[in-house]
Amino acid sequence: MKNIILIFTLTFITSFGSVAQVDETAISDSAFIRQIFDQALVNGESYKNLEYLCKVIGNRLSGSQEAVQAVTWGKKTLEKLPLDRVYLQPIEVPYWVRGDVEWAAISEEMDVDFSIKTLGGSVGTDGPMQGDLVEVQSLEDVEKLGEEGIKGKIVFYNRPMDPKPISTFESYGGCVDQRYAGAATAAKYGAIAVLVRSMTLLENDRHAHTGSMGYKEGIRKIPAAAVSTQDANMLHQYLESNGTAKITLNINAHTNENVMSNNVIGEIRGSLYPEKVIVIGGHLDSWDVGQGAHDDGAGIVHSMEVLRILKALNYRPNYTIRVVLFMNEENGNMGGKGYAKKAKQMNENHVVAIESDRGGFSPRGFTIKADSAETVFVQSFKTLLDGYGLHYFEPGYAGVDIGPLNTPENKVNPKLISLGLVPDSQRYFDYHHSETDVFDAVNKRELELGCAAITSMVFLLDKYLR
Amino acid sequence: MKNIILIFTLTFITSFGSVAQVDETAISDSAFIRQIFDQALVNGESYKNLEYLCKVIGNRLSGSQEAVQAVTWGKKTLEKLPLDRVYLQPIEVPYWVRGDVEWAAISEEMDVDFSIKTLGGSVGTDGPMQGDLVEVQSLEDVEKLGEEGIKGKIVFYNRPMDPKPISTFESYGGCVDQRYAGAATAAKYGAIAVLVRSMTLLENDRHAHTGSMGYKEGIRKIPAAAVSTQDANMLHQYLESNGTAKITLNINAHTNENVMSNNVIGEIRGSLYPEKVIVIGGHLDSWDVGQGAHDDGAGIVHSMEVLRILKALNYRPNYTIRVVLFMNEENGNMGGKGYAKKAKQMNENHVVAIESDRGGFSPRGFTIKADSAETVFVQSFKTLLDGYGLHYFEPGYAGVDIGPLNTPENKVNPKLISLGLVPDSQRYFDYHHSETDVFDAVNKRELELGCAAITSMVFLLDKYLR
Numbered sequence: 062m063k064n065i066i067l068i069f070t071l072t073f074i075t076s077f078g079s080v081a082q083v084d085e086t087a088i089s090d091s092a093f094i095r096q097i098f099d100q101a102l103v104n105g106e107s108y109k110n111l112e113y114l115c116k117v118i119g120n121r122l123s124g125s126q127e128a129v130q131a132v133t134w135g136k137k138t139l140e141k142l143p144l145d146r147v148y149l150q151p152i153e154v155p156y157w158v159r160g161d162v163e164w165a166a167i168s169e170e171m172d173v174d175f176s177i178k179t180l181g182g183s184v185g186t187d188g189p190m191q192g193d194l195v196e197v198q199s200l201e202d203v204e205k206l207g208e209e210g211i212k213g214k215i216v217f218y219n220r221p222m223d224p225k226p227i228s229t230f231e232s233y234g235g236c237v238d239q240r241y242a243g244a245a246t247a248a249k250y251g252a253i254a255v256l257v258r259s260m261t262l263l264e265n266d267r268h269a270h271t272g273s274m275g276y277k278e279g280i281r282k283i284p285a286a287a288v289s290t291q292d293a294n295m296l297h298q299y300l301e302s303n304g305t306a307k308i309t310l311n312i313n314a315h316t317n318e319n320v321m322s323n324n325v326i327g328e329i330r331g332s333l334y335p336e337k338v339i340v341i342g343g344h345l346d347s348w349d350v351g352q353g354a355h356d357d358g359a360g361i362v363h364s365m366e367v368l369r370i371l372k373a374l375n376y377r378p379n380y381t382i383r384v385v386l387f388m389n390e391e392n393g394n395m396g397g398k399g400y401a402k403k404a405k406q407m408n409e410n411h412v413v414a415i416e417s418d419r420g421g422f423s424p425r426g427f428t429i430k431a432d433s434a435e436t437v438f439v440q441s442f443k444t445l446l447d448g449y450g451l452h453y454f455e456p457g458y459a460g461v462d463i464g465p466l467n468t469p470e471n472k473v474n475p476k477l478i479s480l481g482l483v484p485d486s487q488r489y490f491d492y493h494h495s496e497t498d499v500f501d502a503v504n505k506r507e508l509e510l511g512c513a514a515i516t517s518m519v520f521l522l523d524k525y526l527r
Numbered sequence: 528m529k530n531i532i533l534i535f536t537l538t539f540i541t542s543f544g545s546v547a548q549v550d551e552t553a554i555s556d557s558a559f560i561r562q563i564f565d566q567a568l569v570n571g572e573s574y575k576n577l578e579y580l581c582k583v584i585g586n587r588l589s590g591s592q593e594a595v596q597a598v599t600w601g602k603k604t605l606e607k608l609p610l611d612r613v614y615l616q617p618i619e620v621p622y623w624v625r626g627d628v629e630w631a632a633i634s635e636e637m638d639v640d641f642s643i644k645t646l647g648g649s650v651g652t653d654g655p656m657q658g659d660l661v662e663v664q665s666l667e668d669v670e671k672l673g674e675e676g677i678k679g680k681i682v683f684y685n686r687p688m689d690p691k692p693i694s695t696f697e698s699y700g701g702c703v704d705q706r707y708a709g710a711a712t713a714a715k716y717g718a719i720a721v722l723v724r725s726m727t728l729l730e731n732d733r734h735a736h737t738g739s740m741g742y743k744e745g746i747r748k749i750p751a752a753a754v755s756t757q758d759a760n761m762l763h764q765y766l767e768s769n770g771t772a773k774i775t776l777n778i779n780a781h782t783n784e785n786v787m788s789n790n791v792i793g794e795i796r797g798s799l800y801p802e803k804v805i806v807i808g809g810h811l812d813s814w815d816v817g818q819g820a821h822d823d824g825a826g827i828v829h830s831m832e833v834l835r836i837l838k839a840l841n842y843r844p845n846y847t848i849r850v851v852l853f854m855n856e857e858n859g860n861m862g863g864k865g866y867a868k869k870a871k872q873m874n875e876n877h878v879v880a881i882e883s884d885r886g887g888f889s890p891r892g893f894t895i896k897a898d899s900a901e902t903v904f905v906q907s908f909k910t911l912l913d914g915y916g917l918h919y920f921e922p923g924y925a926g927v928d929i930g931p932l933n934t935p936e937n938k939v940n941p942k943l944i945s946l947g948l949v950p951d952s953q954r955y956f957d958y959h960h961s962e963t964d965v966f967d968a969v970n971k972r973e974l975e976l977g978c979a980a981i982t983s984m985v986f987l988l989d990k991y992l993r
Contacts, residue, residue, distance in 0.1 A: 225565050450919075
């Protein structure tokens, strides 16, 4: 993977569909992108920022004291760059609390407790509860079993993530319905609780992986917890050997009243189009386990570093370049929704939205959510970025936080280009939503390359978008 | 990074330069490659093979008892596949021994010992030696200082690896002259020993990274050791603060008589061209620290898995597909040289040689060492492999072990295509030649994708090369 900067002719289609030749600036574009990468790799601050966020503040679920600290830290860190404007945007968020009891065991063997993590949003058990385990592979299995097979039972969703897709997010997408909708589906038929196999490709992991779940109006709320894949395998074997398994479950999770929190926003004012915004963001909240390093401390420090690098290189943007540290992506997306709503109210014209929420691994490219002309426009940058290992520029989902900017009720600019950073996904679900998502699981250079990838994309869009 | 299998028309230039249309087979090619990846990701044996090699056998320097065990294990494991032929190729190898004393400290502060690893091939100190430290940045610095500045001193090469190149191998290549030639250069001017900053991009690593060094005939052999980057920084600071630093060094490394070892070879006989060989390999030996997981346990299990997958899919190759587990890449390359010499003697026609010796990380593509028509031929497979994250198909260095097949004295086939697997390189030098290169540093999926990448390339070359 030689680091050769190619001198070439850049031909691209602008957002208005015309083809432009920009020979005379191509060399300086490639040289400027090289400077962006040098800044990230030699003078980068993303890694030490991530260390502080992960180790000093720690995990930071919406509503927690750590989330409050993260907001203060985010604001201070952006102010130090300094920027043209740094401010907080008040956001009301849910305040779910895991509680201090989270325990499950096979009742006949009370010393065989196993590794669970209550799913975010779940109710508690109101003291120890007991029930027979019914293992299923899908929501459809529950529908088939019906009340006869489900009533009074604890449903155990045990369909593993498929190892075949190259993108692990595809595997996740094909599995996460069990976690999200498992409780509501099982409760419909009278289940008393659900256990869900952890969403990870590690086949024998001792850590349970938490995540959000939802209830449905009119259906009883029953407790829901993730089981480590190691213990899911054990439960499966136990059921095979013994035919039945009575489970004791004790969880005292609960949801408090909503509290106020904030999105943290910082921006460099555009010189040509100050009223038009290129927004970059990740989410500041995390689950209440581990340190929220890959999910999504990485996206936070990626985003902040874009502004630091542009300033360090004395780049004066045409558009307003804004970073948003979104609050509450994990369990409500109130930050993303609130930001988009406010943008609509203010009639703010967002021309580009970029999200980083797939970890701090070696960047491979971007997903593009845009009309076809804009998609081709973004893809025209591939030649400039290919030498940096960025080869993936394909239509796809861009991100949760920036999603609401694209909804019919919020959309100001029909030509909005939404992009999602695509890092290498192989290790993401090893750590995702578990105790192992810590600072030490992030490689400095891989993180820094992500910063440079986004900054380069911002630079090219800022320079060439009309 | 969606996992979409494209149905397309494959147009490629054969090795004879003609353009062939293979529409009718294109769909089955893409389907077969998908099966290769499924085999690697679902039924893969590379990870458990690597676990055995790393954890049960451990590191395995040429001449060591563990190297003997590795040869036995390699042969047995290949025999189990089973193959048409498995055999050992005797190779005489050097037998360097680190010894049980490896210690350095600032003499004025004897409690401040620091982390060193004697360089492979180094002589010992014959008991504790003392000398003043002279810090330099390069071999050229030593030449400039000359006898006046160097004589009787311990030379401390402290030029760090450059963080700017995207490929860390480029950084390594720009730095490793200090390790390899540092002792001989310093000895020319009367230095009594050398210390060399470890070859890693970790700026504050407590582990020293060993590696090979060489002496020059007629120049006195002086001891040489790598210093951890953490302690190299400390020594630099100490010199800045105190002007001088007297160092005590005690190393009892030594070189025994050469011993006999083996390359381990296994093959599936070609159905059309049994006398023509596609060879795939990595190296079975490792340095005597850590477990030799990325370097090069990964290459060993990658290579073995190619044959397992082809057999599992009942693929009957046109060419003979041969795997070589090369001995002694690290300190002599006697396995690579011996294999090529023997191939020449037997007039064996090697049409393709593929090496994996850059770690078990997510594969990104291949370096190609071939004539231009053959290079274009290999690049024509890019479209089929792009959906698997394989995007890099560029001319470049292919590997140490297969290198001798390409030398004028050994080359049988002037059209030989040499390829090197290119995994993501960002983390490689975190582990390389240090205590941290262990099984646990390898991700299962990343390893498995490497197996599938090589197997797919072998399949396409076997099918289309004429």
